[in-house]
Amino acid sequence: MNEEQRNELSQIREKSSDEGNLERIKQKTSEDFMQYFQTTYQPPNMRDAQRRKKKDTEVHYDFSIPEDMNLAGQGKKYMIRTYGCQMNEHDTEVMAGIFEEMGYESTSNQKEADVILLNTCAIRENAENKVFGEIGHLKSLKVENPNLILGICGCMSQEESVVNRILKKHPFIDLIFGTHNIHRLPQLMKEAMFGKEMVVDVWSKEGDIIENLPRARKGNIKAWVNIMYGCDKFCTYCIVPYTRGKERSRMPQDIIQEVRHLAAQGYKEVTLLGQNVNSYGKDLNIGYGLGDLMDELRSIDIPRVRFTTSHPRDFDDRLVEVLAKGGNMLDHIHLPVQSGNTDVLKIMGRKYSREEYLDLVRKIRLAMPGATLTTDIIVGFPNETEEQFQDTLSLVEEVGFEAAYTFIYSPRDNTPAAKMKDNVSMEEKKDRLHRLNKLVNQQSADAMSKYEGEVVDVLVQGESKNNPDVLAGYTKRNKLVNFRAPDAVIGKIVPVRITKAKTWSLDGELVEEKVEVK
Numbered sequence: 351m352n353e354e355q356r357n358e359l360s361q362i363r364e365k366s367s368d369e370g371n372l373e374r375i376k377q378k379t380s381e382d383f384m385q386y387f388q389t390t391y392q393p394p395n396m397r398d399a400q401r402r403k404k405k406d407t408e409v410h411y412d413f414s415i416p417e418d419m420n421l422a423g424q425g426k427k428y429m430i431r432t433y434g435c436q437m438n439e440h441d442t443e444v445m446a447g448i449f450e451e452m453g454y455e456s457t458s459n460q461k462e463a464d465v466i467l468l469n470t471c472a473i474r475e476n477a478e479n480k481v482f483g484e485i486g487h488l489k490s491l492k493v494e495n496p497n498l499i500l501g502i503c504g505c506m507s508q509e510e511s512v513v514n515r516i517l518k519k520h521p522f523i524d525l526i527f528g529t530h531n532i533h534r535l536p537q538l539m540k541e542a543m544f545g546k547e548m549v550v551d552v553w554s555k556e557g558d559i560i561e562n563l564p565r566a567r568k569g570n571i572k573a574w575v576n577i578m579y580g581c582d583k584f585c586t587y588c589i590v591p592y593t594r595g596k597e598r599s600r601m602p603q604d605i606i607q608e609v610r611h612l613a614a615q616g617y618k619e620v621t622l623l624g625q626n627v628n629s630y631g632k633d634l635n636i637g638y639g640l641g642d643l644m645d646e647l648r649s650i651d652i653p654r655v656r657f658t659t660s661h662p663r664d665f666d667d668r669l670v671e672v673l674a675k676g677g678n679m680l681d682h683i684h685l686p687v688q689s690g691n692t693d694v695l696k697i698m699g700r701k702y703s704r705e706e707y708l709d710l711v712r713k714i715r716l717a718m719p720g721a722t723l724t725t726d727i728i729v730g731f732p733n734e735t736e737e738q739f740q741d742t743l744s745l746v747e748e749v750g751f752e753a754a755y756t757f758i759y760s761p762r763d764n765t766p767a768a769k770m771k772d773n774v775s776m777e778e779k780k781d782r783l784h785r786l787n788k789l790v791n792q793q794s795a796d797a798m799s800k801y802e803g804e805v806v807d808v809l810v811q812g813e814s815k816n817n818p819d820v821l822a823g824y825t826k827r828n829k830l831v832n833f834r835a836p837d838a839v840i841g842k843i844v845p846v847r848i849t850k851a852k853t854w855s856l857d858g859e860l861v862e863e864k865v866e867v868k
């Protein structure tokens with residue numbers, strides 16, 4: 351696209367916004383955009399991601415809001431919709447923190463927002479469809495208010511095909527940025543506010559670590575703490591290594607300092623976050639791993655410390671030993687297995703066999719006899735046979751998982767599995783999912799029923815989502831408990847006697863006489 355065309359494009363965008371007629375932009379400019387971006391803009395590239403080098407990660411401690419954006423949000427409101435995993439939820443807290451440092455206030459009413467960001471997830475096709483549906487709805491808001499800034503960020507923005515689709519079909523979007531560019535939000539907002547073209551800032555890079563980003567955390571009871579970013583496992587079905595960059599660990603002292611700070615602020619629980627937390631520390635080359643980190647966090651005065659997500663392959667004896675010491679270490683391990691069949695695991699690139707997984711479970715059970723184990727499972731991986739699926743069912747029973755996130759395999763662009771031919775029909779996949787869920791529900795209900803009559807310690811989170819008259823919280827084994835009690839117990843750990851077990855939650859009553867505020 352030459353200078354003249356660019357000017358024309360800007361004029362069309364400007365004029366269309368004035369007239370509130372965005373349809374014209376779409377018709378007149380999608381080809382120009384494509385041409386322009388094909389020549390000057392480099393979208394994230396799967397091949398480059400796979401060829402990543404083990405170069406040192408850069409750690410930056412110098413984040414600040416540029417002076418000219420310090421007050422940019424005064425009198426304005428932001429809204430961020432989050433899709434996907436805890437990592438994204440936490441990224442949203444960081445972006446919210448940056449917006450608030452620029453003077454923006456948060457709103458949950460999209461009509462009064464001056465900027466709306468969709469923090470997206472690419473893990474399965476339905477996650478992406480939800481976002482594209484939402485992008486469609488946002489268009490009418492932009493027509494009503496041409497000054498509204500609409501942005502797409504998160505994992506979908508790291509995908510070449512998604513960026514191209516937005517450029518082509520949704521030119522009313524003002525801003526696209528990826529998972530590595532969150533710290534550039536003030537600059538990107540500036541470009542989006544004052545420029546006339548769509549701002550695209552997506553780096554297909556391995557990723558650095560930016561330490562001193564602000565955070566506007568949701569709530570003051572539980573907090574997320576990143577311990578590492580990215581993933582190097584490249585499971586053959588998974589998009590995350592491409593959307594999140596290479597594995598890179600934060601320095602132990604930075605994590606410990608953050609947890610200490612949260613403890614001092616009165617938080618009761620931290621969840622350490624990473625796509626594969628058991629690899630924590632490998633890239634630091636200082637002989638320090640997740641077990642060592644957890645051991646140090648044991649001595650911090652915070653009642654509960656969890657981590658997610660574990661990869662069975664790197665779950666080592668040192669970690670098992672530390673978790674078994676109890677204290678603020680919790681009796682719940684989420685250990686995604688994905689399949690119970692060794693051949694399927696091999697094609698998935700999980701790098702462990704059914705037997706190795708079961709050995710690890712035995713080790714954990716021996717050290718932590720009461721621990722709850724939960725998992726993630728994919729059914730209908732390309733060419734999965736009924737016998738292989740039966741191995742998954744038998745493994746679920748053998749381990750005694752008390753909950754599982756279960757998914758139908760969803761091919762992701764440019765991942766190795768997406769190139770495999772698949773002879774399993776969608777009908778069959780749905781039937782397998784149904785049978786698996788039935789078993790998991792049964793096991794969950796059985797595990798819950800054992801709590802009837804027991805007294806458990808519950809960290810009270812607030813009102814139940816389904817009934818504002820009831821409070822809700824979690825036990826150390828991650829069981830959801832609903833009970834009636836005065837609001838004064840919110841944020842405390844209180845004893846609750848379980849009166850009724852349901853499939854996914856427990857009903858109880860506060861044990862008043864022993865209320866012990868921890």
Ligand code: SAH
Pocket residue numbers: 473474587588589590624625626659660661686688726727728757758759760761762
């Ligand atoms: N890092 C974590 C999980 C990341 S994604 C781990 O390795 O366990 C969360 C879950 O989504 C995965 O555990 C897997 O069960 C599921 N998942 C990932 N890619 C998928 C795909 N292409 N189709 C269906 N489910 C998928």
Ligand code: SF4
Pocket residue numbers: 581582583584585588589590591625626661
């Ligand atoms: Fe995806 Fe595997 Fe990495 Fe988990 S470990 S994020 S499933 S590639």
Ligand code: F3S
Pocket residue numbers: 433434435436437438470471472473504505589590593594
């Ligand atoms: Fe989704 Fe990205 Fe998390 S793809 S699951 S939001 S890491």
